[in-house]
Amino acid sequence: MRTRVVIAAALLAIAAALVLAARPHEATADERVDRITTELRCPVCQGLSVKDSPSETARQMRDLVAERVREGKTDAEIGAEFRAAYGDWVLLSPPITSWSGLVWLAPLAVVGAGFILASARIRGGTPARDAEPTAAQLAALRERVAREEAAEG
Amino acid sequence: MILSRALRIAIVVAMLGLVVTLALAFRRDPHDIRTGTVGKPAPAFTAERLDGTGTLSLSDYTGKVVVVNFFASWCLPCAQENPALVHVYERYRGSDVVMLGVVYQESRDSARSYVKRMGMSWPAIADDDGRVALSYGVFGPPETFFIGPDGVIAGRHIGPIDETKLIAGIEALRREATR
Numbered sequence: 001m002r003t004r005v006v007i008a009a010a011l012l013a014i015a016a017a018l019v020l021a022a023r024p025h026e027a028t029a030d031e032r033v034d035r036i037t038t039e040l041r042c043p044v045c046q047g048l049s050v051k052d053s054p055s056e057t058a059r060q061m062r063d064l065v066a067e068r069v070r071e072g073k074t075d076a077e078i079g080a081e082f083r084a085a086y087g088d089w090v091l092l093s094p095p096i097t098s099w100s101g102l103v104w105l106a107p108l109a110v111v112g113a114g115f116i117l118a119s120a121r122i123r124g125g126t127p128a129r130d131a132e133p134t135a136a137q138l139a140a141l142r143e144r145v146a147r148e149e150a151a152e153g
Numbered sequence: 154m155i156l157s158r159a160l161r162i163a164i165v166v167a168m169l170g171l172v173v174t175l176a177l178a179f180r181r182d183p184h185d186i187r188t189g190t191v192g193k194p195a196p197a198f199t200a201e202r203l204d205g206t207g208t209l210s211l212s213d214y215t216g217k218v219v220v221v222n223f224f225a226s227w228c229l230p231c232a233q234e235n236p237a238l239v240h241v242y243e244r245y246r247g248s249d250v251v252m253l254g255v256v257y258q259e260s261r262d263s264a265r266s267y268v269k270r271m272g273m274s275w276p277a278i279a280d281d282d283g284r285v286a287l288s289y290g291v292f293g294p295p296e297t298f299f300i301g302p303d304g305v306i307a308g309r310h311i312g313p314i315d316e317t318k319l320i321a322g323i324e325a326l327r328r329e330a331t332r
Contacts, residue, residue: 043291085290
């Protein structure tokens with residue numbers, strides 16, 4: 001009985017800890033700056049985010065993001081400001097609604113088309129059974145087998 | 154084969170569409186990176202003049218053709234394009250065409266000495282925090298923007314620009330303004 005109570009208490013404690021850990025909490029200004037700059041592409045780097053780049057341009061972009069966060073702008077408004085200047089290119093994950101979304105959609109479309117093609121072939125491509133041989137064909141076949149057996153001795 | 158004729162045609166059309174899209178994308182000049190600013194109102198700015206004589210606002214030049222050039226003394230292509238900028242500035246001096254320089258990621262002192270050495274007599278502004286460059290979507294100097302009398306960015310050139318392209322860009326905007 002006592003063991004069960006201990007196990008139940010432990011499970012409750014774990015559940016409470018999970019609920020506490022998973023509860024939504026308001027991001028701090030620094031966390032927001034990190035989150036936004038992680039999603040922005042550094043314009044003078046090769047595939048680096050603004051957060052990770054040591055370049056002067058990235059530093060200026062981080063400063064601008066921090067200032068906008070202090071001004072109370074939302075993440076979307078800050079992202080829109082950079083998109084207005086640099087286009088969707090400035091986002092490391094371009095929105096799927098834009099022209100660049102083709103990069104994501106095209107492979108899916110090709111795979112889908114291939115799947116349709118392959119499944120149609122599998123379903124419809126099985127060769128039809130040959131028609132039953134005629135009596136004459138059977139007789140000719142038997143005669144040939146008998147001839148070959150005789151030849152083999 | 155049970156694939157309907159319509160489905161087969163649809164697949165072929167989709168494939169062709171993909172090929173055409175990719176072909177068009179690969180045909181584009183990689184230097185012609187279209188930022189969001191072209192075709193839109195030029196971002197407003199007010200900044201300190203490099204010569205220390207106060208501030209300068211883009212709105213001061215409303216109704217004129219404005220050529221905004223981002224430059225730096227450490228940028229070799231900037232020095233390469235400078236004679237073309239000087240010639241064009243002299244050609245349109247006192248007209249409805251204005252040339253503005255924006256210092257890109259450089260100290261004011263070294264930019265001042267560069268401007269003096271290169272004979273750049275048009276107004277230049279300091280952009281210490283890079284806000285002007287960021288608002289125009291600049292990737293690196295030299296970059297030149299053509300702003301029409303209506304305040305809209307009509308064109309953008311990445312890399313060193315020559316006299317022919319400068320004059321062509323300016324004249325296109327002047328023609329449009331007189332229509």
